Amino acid sequence: GAVVSQHPSWVICKSGTSVKIECRSLDFQATTMFWYRQFPKQSLMLMATSNEGSKATYEQGVEKDKFLINHASLTLSTLTVTSAHPEDSSFYICSAPGLAGGRSDTQYFGPGTRLTVL
Amino acid sequence: GENVEQHPSTLSVQEGDSAVIKCTYSDSASNYFPWYKQELGKRPQLIIDIRSNVGEKKDQRIAVTLNKTAKHFSLHITETQPEDSAVYFCAASRPGTALIFGKGTTLSVSS
Numbered sequence: 001g002a003v004v005s006q007h008p009s010w011v012i013c014k015s016g017t018s019v020k021i022e023c024r025s026l027d028f029q030a031t032t033m034f035w036y037r038q039f040p041k042q043s044l045m046l047m048a049t050s051n052e053g054s055k056a057t058y059e060q061g062v063e064k065d066k067f068l069i070n071h072a073s074l075t076l077s078t079l080t081v082t083s084a085h086p087e088d089s090s091f092y093i094c095s096a097p098g099l100a101g102g103r104s105d106t107q108y109f110g111p112g113t114r115l116t117v118l
Numbered sequence: 119g120e121n122v123e124q125h126p127s128t129l130s131v132q133e134g135d136s137a138v139i140k141c142t143y144s145d146s147a148s149n150y151f152p153w154y155k156q157e158l159g160k161r162p163q164l165i166i167d168i169r170s171n172v173g174e175k176k177d178q179r180i181a182v183t184l185n186k187t188a189k190h191f192s193l194h195i196t197e198t199q200p201e202d203s204a205v206y207f208c209a210a211s212r213p214g215t216a217l218i219f220g221k222g223t224t225l226s227v228s229s
Binding site: 032034042043044045046049091093095097105106107109110111112114 | 149150152159160161162164167169207211213214215216217218219220221222
């Protein structure tokens with residue numbers, strides 16, 4: 001149980017275009033999901049917290065108008081990178097807290113999306 | 119907000135030796151401390167976690183210790199094997215919030 005999927009697994013796009021990444025909890029409901037970004041040889045950096053039915057909460061330094069997050073259902077959150085530029089090339093990973101032995105602090109990660117902007 | 123420091127950034131050991139990675143955290147309200155192993159291009163894989171009501175937890179060759187007073191926790195890997203080579207991340211979180219990660223440790227186990 002507690003599987004999180006992401007789509008696409010990789011994407012290559014031209015500079016200036018927008019890219020949508022989907023994060024789904026397959027066998028559990030997630031009112032909250034988290035989006036992280038990981039540059040090569042670096043750690044996972046929290047970008048934003050996605051809340052079902054309400055606005056996302058963005059970390060300091062993350063442009064909310066550039067990284068649009070929509071959490072329209074209890075199993076789906078989407079991250080849209082608008083007007084992507086080469087510096088947005090990164091590994092984007094989502095996670096959702098799930099119940100493991102009754103605890104909700106265990107995070108289940110999606111497989112990640114490798115974005116390359118040319 | 120929470121800040122997690124991780125040391126060392128790289129660690130090289132001989133097969134069979136022990137490896138220790140240490141992390142400190144700043145937020146005294148954090149109560150969940152997982153450790154992840156990440157292989158290149160893949161999602162982080164949870165290898166062990168500890169919660170603030172416990173001081174030590176062990177799972178076969180892997181153990182984690184937590185000192186709440188000092189706000190630090192450590193990962194111990196005994197009898198290391200080449201397949202233990204990877205990047206390891208510690209993290210911390212408050213209840214219901216996102217994980218804040220350390221910068222990672224690249225562990226190399228040579229045979």
